[in-house]
Each structure stands twice: as C-alpha cells, then as structure tokens.
Amino acid sequence: GAVVSQHPSRVICKSGTSVKIECRSLDFQATTMFWYRQFPKKSLMLMATSNEGSKATYEQGVEKDKFLINHASLTLSTLTVTSAHPEDSSFYICSARGPAAYEQYFGPGTRLTVT
Amino acid sequence: EDKVVQSPLSLVVHEGDTVTLNCSYEVTNFRSLLWYKQEKKAPTFLFMLTSSGIEKKSGRLSSILDKKELFSILNITATQTGDSAVYLCAVKMAALYYYRLNYQLIWGAGTKLIIKP
Numbered sequence: 145g146a147v148v149s150q151h152p153s154r155v156i157c158k159s160g161t162s163v164k165i166e167c168r169s170l171d172f173q174a175t176t177m178f179w180y181r182q183f184p185k186k187s188l189m190l191m192a193t194s195n196e197g198s199k200a201t202y203e204q205g206v207e208k209d210k211f212l213i214n215h216a217s218l219t220l221s222t223l224t225v226t227s228a229h230p231e232d233s234s235f236y237i238c239s240a241r242g243p244a245a246y247e248q249y250f251g252p253g254t255r256l257t258v259t
Numbered sequence: 260e261d262k263v264v265q266s267p268l269s270l271v272v273h274e275g276d277t278v279t280l281n282c283s284y285e286v287t288n289f290r291s292l293l294w295y296k297q298e299k300k301a302p303t304f305l306f307m308l309t310s311s312g313i314e315k316k317s318g319r320l321s322s323i324l325d326k327k328e329l330f331s332i333l334n335i336t337a338t339q340t341g342d343s344a345v346y347l348c349a350v351k352m353a354a355l356y357y358y359r360l361n362y363q364l365i366w367g368a369g370t371k372l373i374i375k376p
Contacts, residue, residue: 152356153354153356153361153363154356154357154359154361180301180302185304186293186304186307187301187303187304188295188301188302188304189301190300190301203300235362237364247368248297248345248369249366249368250347250349250364250366251366252363252364252365252366253362253363253364255361255362
C-alpha cells in the first residue's frame with residue numbers, strides 16, 4: 145500500500161533555531177499534502193494544506209512566516225519551524241493525498257522538542 | 260514490518276444499521292491504539308485504547324482492543340447520516356531513535372463509511 149514517511153522522527157533543538165521536517169510519499173505522487181499538529185489529548189489540528197508548485201494554504205491562526213511549507217516536488221513537502229520556541233514542541237504529522245482523491249495516507253509523525 | 264490494516268475499505272449501510280469496523284495490527288513495542296473520524300479538515304479523535312478487553316463508549320460509538328489477537332473494533336449503533344466519514348485507526352509504537360525513546364504512529368488506510376438515509 146501507499147506509504148508516507150517523515151524525517152526526522154524525533155528532533156531536539158534549542159530555542160531560536162530553525163528545524164526542517166520532511167514528508168515524503170514513497171510510492172505515489174502526491175499533489176496535495178497536509179500538515180497537522182497533535183495535541184496532548186490526541187486531537188489533530190490541521191495547520192496547512194500544501195500543493196505542489198504553489199503556495200501552501202494555512203489554517204486560521206497558523207503563522208505562515210513561522211511555519212514555512214515547501215512542496216517542491218510531487219513526493220516531498222517540507223515544514224520548517226523557524227525561530228522555534230518551547231511552545232512549538234509537539235508531534236507533527238503529515239499526510240498525502242493518494243492517486244484517488246478520497247485516499248489520504250498519514251506519516252508516522254515527528255516529535256519536536258524545543259529546549 | 261510494522262503495519263496496520265483496516266477492513267473493510269469501504270462500507271455502505273442504511274440509517275439505523277449497526278456497523279463494525281476492524282483494525283488489525285502488527286507492530287513492535289505497542290503502546291496504544293487510536294481511532295479517529297475524518298470528515299473534512301483534521302481527523303477528530305474518538306478513542307485511545309491501551310488495555311485489552313476494556314470497552315470504551317461515547318454515545319453510539321464504542322471500541323474495544325484485543326492485544327492477544329492484535330485487533331480492535333469500532334462499533335457504531337443506530338447509525339445516522341452524520342456518521343458518514345472515513346474512520347482511521349492508528350497504532351502508537353515506541354522506537355529508539357539515535358538511542359532516544361521515540362514514538363511513531365502507524366496508520367491504517369481508513370474505512371470509508373457511507374450512511375444512506
């Protein structure tokens with residue numbers, strides 16, 4: 145089946161630095177990828193929708209200058225958390241829309257810890 | 260290889276019917292199993308199961324985990340059209356990442372449930 149990978153799976157960075165998280169669709173081309181943040185009570189919040197070759201669409205309340213999204217190819221989207229703060233510490237999950245519009249495959253997540 | 264398999268992939272029933280969705284898994288270092296309902300934007304959290312045999316209920320939805328047989332079911336009774344959605348199962352597993360304990364979510368492909376009026 146379709147597989148989505150994320151790298152790194154865990155990252156610890158210092159406050160003020162930037163960190164990049166990659167999301168790859170391994171065996172299909174994804175014109176659309178999604179970035180989520182998981183909160184302690186397991187709920188997922190959609191941060192942005194990433195479309196290949198165009199600007200990402202951010203959800204209300206998500207700072208686009210802080211969470212930079214680049215969808216440079218049909219198999220790769222990146223999320224860069226700029227000037228990270230401890231409150232950015234979270235579990236970030238990406239998903240990719242599969243060949244059929246109703247299919248969506250989720251990545252394993254990346255745990256970000258900002259010290 | 261760690262994997263989570265949901266069945267059926269899609270299901271069409273009539274309002275009022277009861278449905279059972281299945282999620283089986285093979286993962287190392289199992290920690291918990293999560294059920295989500297996805298309609299539009301982000302998946303909505305339904306249940307987290309960690310112990311075998313203990314049913315969790317929320318209204319018409321209930322779920323149970325069998326850690327011996329490695330599966331979980333999600334039941335929806337007296338279905339309504341608003342229950343139409345994709346139901347996702349994810350298993351949280353522990354893994355070492357550069358000698359540090361880390362967690363990963365292994366997701367099923369989802370079951371697309373359609374409730375006809």
